[in-house]
Amino acid sequence: MTDAEGVPELPADLDAVRGALVDWYEADHRDFPWRRTEDPYEVLVSEVMSQQTQLDRVVPAWEDFLDEWPTTAALAAADRADVVAFWSDHSLGYNNRAKYLHEAAGQVEDDYDGSFPEDPEGLRELMGVGPYTANAVASFAFDNGDAVVDTNVKRVLYRAFDAPDDDDAFGRIASALMPAGESRVWNNAVMELGGVACGKRPRCDEAGCPWREWCHAYQTGDFTAPDVPEQPSFEGSRRQFRGRIVRLLGEHDEMDLDALGHRIRVDYAPEGDHGREWLRGLVDDLADDGLVESDASGDGVVVSLRR
CATH class of the missing domain: 1.10.340.30 (Hypothetical protein; domain 2)
Structure with missing residues (x-):
């Protein structure tokens, strides 16, 4: 959804979004x-x-x-x-x-x-x-500034929150996200995100991007951006989605096939182009590689990492 000015609706729990980024930054960042x-x-x-x-x-x-x-x-x-x-x-x-x-x-x-x-x-x-x-x-x-908006920050906002490629929109979104009175840590953190995890060739999982659960690009596999006009070859590829499956199964003992599908891409539809047949193909590939196993029980399929 977007507002009257075309700015996308941000996640309802902004405190969680903010806390995830600040915690990620404070845990580890480049020590300039x-x-x-x-x-x-x-x-x-x-x-x-x-x-x-x-x-x-x-x-x-x-x-x-x-x-x-x-x-x-x-x-x-x-x-x-x-x-x-x-x-x-x-x-x-x-x-x-x-x-x-x-x-x-x-x-x-x-x-x-x-x-x-x-x-x-x-x-x-x-x-x-x-x-x-x-x-x-x-x-x-x-610690007395406004939200910083540079090329890296625009790329982050465009991908994470489906922001329009418009300077005014970027400014409004950046301002809405920044916690009041915390410009020092916030601006450092969001620029670090753009420089380390969300570069022209993003490293979402490798860098442990803290916004993956909210990120529009991560959910859809479309990582274009104002300064990345063509989709990076890895993004949206089967290899990327295979990596997401392995990561998610590492966080859960097991997952139902459809629950797994909805977690790795926002447009997952069981009967759609990117549905059960597509997902089962990825799971079968991973099973052939000895990484996962699946168990058909009743009407569902449960997937887990191979131990």
């Missing part, structure tokens, strides 16, 4: 050093560097930059040519970002007495700081 700081300057440097550079490559550049200019005061006092040379030497993309960062440090020192603004609106006054970067710094340094 800027995730261990709440210093707005250090966060800003990481955000500017990350705009055009892979995160693994940003880490040493970020550490070297802060060794050279550890505070806004140090950066503001530096020769701009030295800052630009550092940027170029570390292959961090357009050099004007280095110039803007140097200028922003001067603004913090001269216009804000060395203290950063703490909300997205105030942060946007800094040179070179656009809406996304302002919101990220407000979120990660001050």
Whole structure:
């Protein structure tokens, strides 16, 4: 279902959706050093560097930059040519970002007495700081931001909640999902989901995606997205559904054939194209491989992992 503006109806139990994601993130996530700081300057440097550079490559550049200019005061006092040379030497993309960062440090020192603004609106006054970067710094340094919406987050929302490919819709859905006053952990978590589990080639089961039970793409097998116009070859394949069967049977001692079907795809219909005959073919393949066994009892079929 969708509302009057075409935004899909979100799961009724949003607390469960939120809790599942935060628990997944806090249990294990990529340990980038800027995730261990709440210093707005250090966060800003990481955000500017990350705009055009892979995160693994940003880490040493970020550490070297802060060794050279550890505070806004140090950066503001530096020769701009030295800052630009550092940027170029570390292959961090357009050099004007280095110039803007140097200028922003001067603004913090001269216009804000060395203290950063703490909300997205105030942060946007800094040179070179656009809406996304302002919101990220407000979120990660001050826990005072709005829901972050970047390419990865759009991909997650499009797949998980069947969101329309529309920036306003993405913003409304992201805002509805984020728990009030928890922008730091939430925005880190949803971006981690997009970077680790829901990439262009998703790794739903391998990464233990916490939204599988609600995810439209996971249920239908259609993993296209705004930045993934063609279905990845693995997604929707028999191999993927075989993996789902094995995972589900690992969580349950045994399952009725139809109950299993409804759990692995939302459009399962016993008499339909993706019904009992289709599912029985998958189960038989897994049985031939020695992975599962099935038992016909009465009018039903019960499937379990082979022990």
